[in-house]
Amino acid sequence: MRLKKTITTLVLALCLLLTGLMPSSAAPDRLEVLPRDAVWRYSDEGIDLGEYWSQEPDTASWKSGKAPLGFGDDVSETDPGLPIGTVVGYGADGNNKHMTTYFVTDTEIPAMDAFKGIEFYIHVDDGAVVYINGTEAFRKGIADGAVYYHTSAKFKPKEETFAISLGELPMLKEGTNQIAVEVHQDGGDSSDLWFELGMTAITEMPDPIDWTTGWLPNPAVEVDGVSRVAMTFNGDTSKNMGFTWYTNQASIASDLQVMPYSEVEDTDDLDFSGAAHFEGSFARSTSAPEYLVHKAVATGLTPGSTYWYRVGDALNDE
Numbered sequence: 001m002r003l004k005k006t007i008t009t010l011v012l013a014l015c016l017l018l019t020g021l022m023p024s025s026a027a028p029d030r031l032e033v034l035p036r037d038a039v040w041r042y043s044d045e046g047i048d049l050g051e052y053w054s055q056e057p058d059t060a061s062w063k064s065g066k067a068p069l070g071f072g073d074d075v076s077e078t079d080p081g082l083p084i085g086t087v088v089g090y091g092a093d094g095n096n097k098h099m100t101t102y103f104v105t106d107t108e109i110p111a112m113d114a115f116k117g118i119e120f121y122i123h124v125d126d127g128a129v130v131y132i133n134g135t136e137a138f139r140k141g142i143a144d145g146a147v148y149y150h151t152s153a154k155f156k157p158k159e160e161t162f163a164i165s166l167g168e169l170p171m172l173k174e175g176t177n178q179i180a181v182e183v184h185q186d187g188g189d190s191s192d193l194w195f196e197l198g199m200t201a202i203t204e205m206p207d208p209i210d211w212t213t214g215w216l217p218n219p220a221v222e223v224d225g226v227s228r229v230a231m232t233f234n235g236d237t238s239k240n241m242g243f244t245w246y247t248n249q250a251s252i253a254s255d256l257q258v259m260p261y262s263e264v265e266d267t268d269d270l271d272f273s274g275a276a277h278f279e280g281s282f283a284r285s286t287s288a289p290e291y292l293v294h295k296a297v298a299t300g301l302t303p304g305s306t307y308w309y310r311v312g313d314a315l316n317d318e
């Protein structure tokens with residue numbers, strides 16, 4: 001009897017301890033406010049709705065369907081287990097498809113006092129501008145500046161999850177919010193279109209990435225193109241030619257290829273397989289550490305001759 005009581009006491013004590021470990025607050029850390037498979041109204045008629053369409057879209061005659069929306073792919077290119085939800089149209093001419101398709105949905109946002117930001121998930125082929133209540137929240141794959149129906153897009157990773165603080169989303173309000181998205185193709189002959197958008201309220205903003213330290217190549221960064229190529233002069237300027245260029249942290253190859261000039265119709269057709277190869281070096285850019293600055297020098301050039309050159313990662317033959 002005495003033993004039993006001791007055990008009961010022990011069990012009770014353990015239970016109290018476990019209860020003490022349970023979170024005391026009922027507020028969730030994450031609250032989904034727009035599911036990735038939301039139903040969207042859409043305009044796939046190839047009608048140019050103009051630059052300010054998101055401010056008061058008249059969607060009464062639009063079709064609607066569940067995300068993912070698109071055409072040309074039966075399943076997601078980033079998740080083969082995810083089938084397309086709604087097939088949208090692209091017009092009569094497969095070689096000249098509609099450049100822009102418009103999507104609108106409404107979502108309920110609760111009081112955000114307990115939250116610090118919104119985590120967005122977007123998968124878009126080829127690019128998009130996302131508006132909340134008629135004001136741009138962000139864009140992917142579309143250059144800064146005014147966006148028109150014929151503006152082309154290229155969002156290289158296609159899929160991204162990122163957070164924006166509430167301070168940077170002043171257009172977001174408690175209650176019904178209208179999310180409007182224009183999805184652009186990279187060209188009229190593009191074979192596919194894909195669109196998914198998810199929004200989750202979060203109580204903590206993720207730590208900003210420290211670009212100044214860590215592994216290179218940075219495994220969190222997708223390979224992208226080369227930018228800001230510039231010629232520099234090194235040593236004997238009649239025989240040597242130096243180059244600098246920038247890439248993101250995904251690319252640590254500093255290859256320079258040079259070959260004699262020849263007439264070609266299209267520079268994409270140039271065959272660099274027989275080109276002279278020079279290996280350079282790279283460093284984190286001091287002014288913008290998320291970029292790498294590459295340098296390489298071609299030597300032994302013939303004075304007065306013209307050459308084709310290209311820089312980047314020779315293994316990435318583009």
Ligand SMILES: [Ca+2]
Nearest residue numbers: 125126190192
């Ligand atoms: Ca496409």
